[in-house]
Amino acid sequence: MRVLGIETSCDETAAAVVERSADGGRILSNCVHSQIADHAAFGGVVPEIAARSHLSRLDGLISRAMEDAHCGWSDIDAIAVTAGPGLIGGLLTGVMTAKALSAATGIPYHAINHLEGHALTPRLTHGLAFPYLLLLVSGGHTQFVEVRSVGDYRRLATTIDDALGEAFDKTAKLLSLGYPGGPQVEQAAGTGDPQRFDFPRPLSGKDEVNFSFSGLKTAVRQTANRLAPLSDADVADICASFQLAITDILRDRTQKMIRHFDDAHETHIRALVVAGGVAANKAIRSALEQVAAEHGWKLVAPPLELCTDNAAMIAWAAIERADGFPPSGPELAPRSRWPLDERASGLIGSGKRGVKA
Ligand code: KG4
Numbered sequence: 599m600r601v602l603g604i605e606t607s608c609d610e611t612a613a614a615v616v617e618r619s620a621d622g623g624r625i626l627s628n629c630v631h632s633q634i635a636d637h638a639a640f641g642g643v644v645p646e647i648a649a650r651s652h653l654s655r656l657d658g659l660i661s662r663a664m665e666d667a668h669c670g671w672s673d674i675d676a677i678a679v680t681a682g683p684g685l686i687g688g689l690l691t692g693v694m695t696a697k698a699l700s701a702a703t704g705i706p707y708h709a710i711n712h713l714e715g716h717a718l719t720p721r722l723t724h725g726l727a728f729p730y731l732l733l734l735v736s737g738g739h740t741q742f743v744e745v746r747s748v749g750d751y752r753r754l755a756t757t758i759d760d761a762l763g764e765a766f767d768k769t770a771k772l773l774s775l776g777y778p779g780g781p782q783v784e785q786a787a788g789t790g791d792p793q794r795f796d797f798p799r800p801l802s803g804k805d806e807v808n809f810s811f812s813g814l815k816t817a818v819r820q821t822a823n824r825l826a827p828l829s830d831a832d833v834a835d836i837c838a839s840f841q842l843a844i845t846d847i848l849r850d851r852t853q854k855m856i857r858h859f860d861d862a863h864e865t866h867i868r869a870l871v872v873a874g875g876v877a878a879n880k881a882i883r884s885a886l887e888q889v890a891a892e893h894g895w896k897l898v899a900p901p902l903e904l905c906t907d908n909a910a911m912i913a914w915a916a917i918e919r920a921d922g923f924p925p926s927g928p929e930l931a932p933r934s935r936w937p938l939d940e941r942a943s944g945l946i947g948s949g950k951r952g953v954k955a
């Protein structure tokens with residue numbers, strides 16, 4: 599089975615071809631155009647600019663993905679497109695393109711939940727067996743999800759205010775570092791003193807399993823205001839102290855999650871997967887690796903280009919869904935909000951931005 603994937607939910611335009619062979623999945627092509635340069639001047643993603651950019655780039659990217667994979671339409675069995683969650687203008691561009699291609703070629707198309715793409719990626723990259731625990735940390739989401747099987751996801755925790763990537767981006771903006779902020783904060787943290795500021799670790803040590811980052815963000819702002827004008831050393835120390843607070847929070851939450859499974863004697867679950875753009879952060883990766891090892895779990899981190907937004911994960915999700923899930927019809931409408939676990943109740947303030955995954 600060979601699938602063309604399309605991803606346009608946020609600020610990456612992407613197309614990819616993935617096939618399922620006897621020994622798992624194989625990526626035949628994986629084309630991504632990042633819009634970072636288009637949005638950098640605004641310090642964040644501008645939905646209107648994103649939608650226009652997707653529109654002008656998507657056709658070319660699909661052609662390139664097909665060429666790179668040495669495929670013609672007769673080689674493609676299905677088209678997979680992100681239908682949510684995300685920015686509605688971008689989602690419409692992708693979904694309309696998938697519908698048009700499907701109508702013109704007769705190839706069925708599947709509407710895919712972007713979060714499901716992230717959730718199933720370790721099965722493509724590592725052949726990981728169900729069930730496993732997923733920590734999704736990106737610009738729009740911060741969630742623990744128990745991935746039980748295809749289509750069966752249980753959200754165990756989420757943020758009650760900002761997403762983790764958003765916290766990095768806002769901190770960077772406050773310190774006049776560039777956009778996106780995560781890599782800049784990580785770089786500045788490398789030369790800073792993580793002990794200089796004792797920033798809060800909201801909810802740590804409490805029974806609460808969810809995340810909160812707004813108190814930390816406020817503390818960073820107050821510190822920056824108090825010290826202004828900031829020297830390079832101040833910026834580095836703030837970044838290092840912020841990053842240490844984040845790794846402490848993640849360590850605390852992850853321990854709690856792992857204990858939850860171990861205490862329930864759910865010993866069949868032994869793998870922690872980290873995905874999303876924030877998973878690029880080396881301090882975070884090594885903290886998670888350490889916690890996992892302490893409990894006899896393993897950390898699985900897909901390669902960076904498959905941790906961040908891409909279309910290979912969307913194509914792969916359709917391959918995983920091929921059995922027992924019918925293709926989508928012409929009536930399908932994209933959903934800017936589309937929780938992975940429809941049973942999980944919404945939390946006040948969670949996913950406020952709710953547009954990036
Ligand atoms: O998954 P992603 O590429 O896009 C979506 O959110 O959909 O994640 C982007 C987020 C941004 O908030 C960015 O600042 C953050 O991931 N990020 C990082 C790092 N690299 C990217 N955060 C912390 N450390 C990094 N090295």
Ligand code: ZN
Binds near residue numbers: 712736874906955
């Ligand atoms: Zn994403």
